[in-house]
Amino acid sequence: MTALPIIAVWLSAWGLNAWLARFDTRLTRLLVALIFGATILILWEMIVRAYGVPSVILPAPSQIWASFMANTSILWVDFVQTILKGALTGWVMGALAAIATAILIDRSPFLQRGLLPIANFVAALPIVGIAPILVMWFGFDWQSKAAVVVVMVFFPILVNMVAGLAATDAMQRDLMATWSAGYWQSLWKMRMPAAMPFLFNGLKITTTLALIGAIVAEFFGSPTRGMGFRISTAVGQLDLPLVWAEILVAAIAGSLFYGIVALIEKRVTFWHPSQRK
Amino acid sequence: MSRVLPVLTVIAAIILVWYVAAIGMNAQWAKDQAARADTTLTTGELIADTLSQDRPVLPAPHQVAAGLWDGLAGQKITSRRSLVYHAWITLSATMAGFAIGSLAGIVLAVGITHSKVMDQSVMPWAVASQTVPILAIAPMVIVVFASVGVTGLLPKAMISAWLSFFPVLVGMVKGLRTPDAMQLDLMRSWSATRSQAFWRLRLPSSMPFLFASLKIAVAAALVGTIVGELPAGATSGLGARLLSGSYYGQTVQIWSALFTAAALAAGLVMLIGWIERMTLRRMGLAK
Amino acid sequence: ADELSLQLKWVTQAQFAGYYVAKDKGFYDEEDLDVTIKPGGPDIAPTQVLAGGGADVTVEWMPAALAAREKGLPLVNIAQPFKSSGMMLTCLKESNISDPKADFPGKTLGVWFFGNEYPFLSWMNHLEIPTEGGEDGVTVLKQGFNVDPLLQKQAACISTMTYNEYGQVLDAGIAEDDLVTFKYEDQGVATLEDGLYTLQENLDDPEMVDKLTRFVRASMKGWKYAEENSEEAAEIVLENDETGAQTIEHQTRMMTEVAKLTAGSNGALDEADYQRTVDTLLSGGSDPVISAEPEGAWTHVITDQALSE
Amino acid sequence: MTEPVVTADKIDLTFQTADGPVHALKGVNLTINQGDFVSFIGPSGCGKTTFLRTIAALETPTGGTMTVNGMSADEARRARAYGYVFQAPGLYPWRTISGNISLPLEIMGFSKSDRKQRVDRVMDLVELSGFGGKFPWQLSGGMQQRASIARSLAFDADILLMDEPFGALDEIVRDRLNEALLELWRKTRKTIGFVTHSIPEAVYLSTRIVVMSPRPGRITRIIESTLPDERPLDIRDTPEFIALAHEVREGLREGHSYD
Amino acid sequence: MTEPVVTADKIDLTFQTADGPVHALKGVNLTINQGDFVSFIGPSGCGKTTFLRTIAALETPTGGTMTVNGMSADEARRARAYGYVFQAPGLYPWRTISGNISLPLEIMGFSKSDRKQRVDRVMDLVELSGFGGKFPWQLSGGMQQRASIARSLAFDADILLMDEPFGALDEIVRDRLNEALLELWRKTRKTIGFVTHSIPEAVYLSTRIVVMSPRPGRITRIIESTLPDERPLDIRDTPEFIALAHEVREGLREGHSYD
Ligand SMILES: Nc1ncnc2c1ncn2[C@@H]1O[C@H](COP(=O)(O)OP(=O)(O)OP(=O)(O)O)[C@@H](O)[C@H]1O
């Protein structure tokens, strides 16, 4: 019986969305996404209440929101520690290193043939496994988290960037050859721009990886702040609403991070068919 | 073109760097120990010590190789000390998670390319879903599953499914949308039905994308399983090996488990690559 | 046989030898029980598992159990196999620490979190040392799974258990002479460890009470057997370890040390110990672990019956 | 032969783009009768492709009405009235040449044996026999284009719409295919709409030549051919042919002066 | 005018492919003098593109020697002797039209003001003034091709190599560009190598027409033009022109009979 209103809410929200989706304007697109999300939250709240799910198992969205509002200062400190210091620094360093390495590899066919298979191998490695090792090497503070992030984002970006630098077509390269362009000239004026769509593909994938890396690394040792620290401590204290508030922060930060990179991508690779529509 | 020589060269270089790093990183401990014992070490003794410590900060390659050999070949494969046994545990959960995840990704992608509502509502939240630090809440997830009676392999598999569905979703959406306007217009001019266009145009043209994302997804699934095993009270599997190695400071054990995991990942990726080549060849897409 | 599941606080090791011995030696069978032992891990919250219905009984430290009780989870202590605390801070001698109150300020200390931080926080409260870092406070590190922070000198002191991590420090090659230890017992801030807890609702069910009684009886039989036969107990633990990472030497030593902690207990909770634990936790200045004297947090019903025959 | 197959009545088509509207077609009136061979010629961007697509219901006009076989263009499409050859070959790379040609047949539910027979016939027609088992990328551009023509012929649609089908071919092959197409048309009397950039080709093939002009796209001249149905290749040297070609060139030049 | 710029001596070029070797060029001998306008014509796949690429050192012959301006083709390339127009426009999508045209100038180190002036001049020449700020995909195929021609003209290379540059254009524009190219050639006396599929175009433009034939790719005829340098468009109706065109067609037909 309790399932009936839940199903009713689901169906009516879906119906509303189906109707809205037909207009397909910027506003309705946003609305549809928001209604979808809101529906999930409402259903979640209804299920938790209707079936009396204990909050130490799964707190209701309203409890999570209350905890979020009550703990803004803690959440902010954790955000700075984990996202700004750990994830962002690591991501920037990893990306720069990967780009530089890609250019280096690109110059040397020998390295390309030797390093790329190994890079592909390492890219498939369960990098989280080295988190305890890096914590041992780089200490407890954000530096070790950044190091984990560097290692996690390095290979996906490298592989993408190398593919990108090779993404010019034969005619574009032949043109440069007929003008007798030097290496750096064709790098800057042809390969770099052509590589941008690939590079951004890598940068986008790694935004979420960076967050995950920074948070998970905190499990293997951390100062007494940070999102990973807070999550594990709060689980230990059965303060599940706080855990979910941290997850909320991570989701918001991650979506923003992804969105910003996607926005820059749009600016930089405006010329690419996938951006032109 | 031969890749063997370059790859070997790079591997040799890595091993060299590794040895140097091992000496550097383990030296502090060797010196401290000498100081505690009131002796001094010659450079030769120092180097020898750094390459043979019991709990080195960074084990030397030959120590890892020995650990690997012992774990893989030195035990009965049903023994709990055998890496083969643990790799098998991890592999089975990975495969289950990968199957669930890629199926979910494909189904969602088909829905998204065929329904405007799904496209507009699911995609943004799929991105958001990946920013949830699932790895951080893996233990909780496992407890929640246990509370509804799901235990064993499935909870771990759900975590790896969560990580692996996203690349498949993104790749498949892209793949199902690759047919260019002309190819779609041809179908229209023949008045093909949606399902005819799907089976004969969208699906075949999405194959290269599907395989590319399956490779990413299988690696992600492995990470998911290992993390599911790490803290979540799993008692076997490579994640548990990593954990117990870490717990007892057995760096050699950590590195052996890590390399086994890497080999597993490489093997899975290669397997998919092989299936990809077979499929694409049969489709005439491999040149 | 009646089924019952036990959630451990940590991975399979001699710390839980009593239960493994009871299972292995057939003590549970004798009581017509089919007990499932679920190993824990660093991020398993046993209390949460209990709340989720994943287990009937759990091994937990009292501070965490009482804190969970305040969070609204009605945990009740039904038996207390561990009489004394094995927790201590282990410091390198070269850090020049001899008196906690005087020497801790300005130092970095490794502490376990995830519900294990309460005894430490109470102690610091007791000493009136802030844990926010700075000149006259201590900098707290969330200590990972092992003793590396001490070996790598990332912390002046780390948390260790007499029966486990301390041995690892020694195994790593640091002599006892190079170490200074501060046992919580000696500092007067010891809190009760490894007790058996279940949910209140189980105690309202006579059938369940009967099962628990049989379980506690068999478990204590297991503990006493393990105390006397530490080598055999270590072997049993080793057989049950699925990670294949434990060694017999380490488990034997752990068993010997654990035996010292269980020695004074017949399984019944000592009210004085309980009160001392509660007082320690309540005395926590501005931010105590628990804010009010708990009620109904323990019962002798089970042990009374179990130990009567 | 005088039954109208396609009637376009004041067709407008405006594309909304980010830079503002593009008037691809403006007030286009045209009647195509059963068995007509109509060529469209005009400068790049004048709307030839767009008009052909509108006939096939691949674009929806923003104004005016299009009737095909007495129904709307979209109904005609659903009744599978069209065979369409695009400007580029557009073969599906995962199918062999014969697989590509039989694809529309599969979709339309032809029987297996019928399919095989039809595929063989049209492959023969475009001189591709023996290449059925190859994949598209194993063929030169010209061969691919021929395969795409064969594909549109296989299912015997009433109306054949061809968008610069011979653009990528060299003169000799082009001549041969021109002859073959004309032969096919004479035998089957299909209605054909044909876009080309080549004046001689337009004159050689058509019963009617439609000259278009851009910005906005519209018809500036419709030239009825005076050539007989039987046209050997050397008809191109006759004064009649040259006069027609001259007239088309004039029409084109007019259109060009507009921009 | 009789100084040899390009001398090809028994050029062989074999591509190794999975299906076995492809003999793209076999024993090709050719001398191109300073100021020659040489057209290459022949069926699809006969090696026209390959030969042009060999001149520009984009392919390395597997036999024979190629000399350009007294040095090897590769040295000539490094001395920036070539302006090359490919079969497809090949514009860089991330640069505007004027950005694309000025790219080789940037690479060759022309000053900023010089660049601007040259870009304006060549854009004017190909009738693209006013489109400098657009991106390639915003232009029709024909306009893109013209931009690519402009790009190859901007830096005044000695030798201009053009691979079917006007294939995608309609007849009128093509005529106009033919005239402009001829005009440019008369004024500058550049050496030009030009690939086309159109017989009239080859005859109209060239001082020499090279007819090629496939499998293996080789030269079957070299036809010297008897037309004067000054060529109005209607020279195409003179008997002399028609005779030349006929000769070229003969040569082509010969080549076709081989396959
Ligand atoms: N999908 C579209 N969106 C916006 N504008 C379009 C679209 N399709 C065509 N156009 C514009 O409509 C006009 C007519 O285009 P169309 O393709 O019909 O020309 P065309 O005569 O076939 O040219 P060509 O000979 O180059 O093939 C052009 O200006 C073109 O830019």
Ligand SMILES: Nc1ncnc2c1ncn2[C@@H]1O[C@H](COP(=O)(O)OP(=O)(O)OP(=O)(O)O)[C@@H](O)[C@H]1O
């Ligand atoms: N990179 C390559 N690898 C293998 N074979 C090639 C390659 N490039 C060209 N060929 C082959 O060499 C022959 C000559 O090709 P080329 O492109 O020079 O012909 P073309 O005369 O320019 O033809 P078209 O008129 O179609 O442009 C063809 O058979 C072609 O298949």
Ligand SMILES: Cc1ncc(C[n+]2csc(CCO)c2C)c(N)n1
């Ligand atoms: C991450 C982490 N959290 C907590 C503990 C503490 N702990 C749980 S059970 C137990 C008994 C000793 O083995 C101890 C000390 C740890 N070791 N690592």
Ligand SMILES: [Mg+2]
């Ligand atoms: Mg067109």
Ligand SMILES: [Mg+2]
């Ligand atoms: Mg060519």
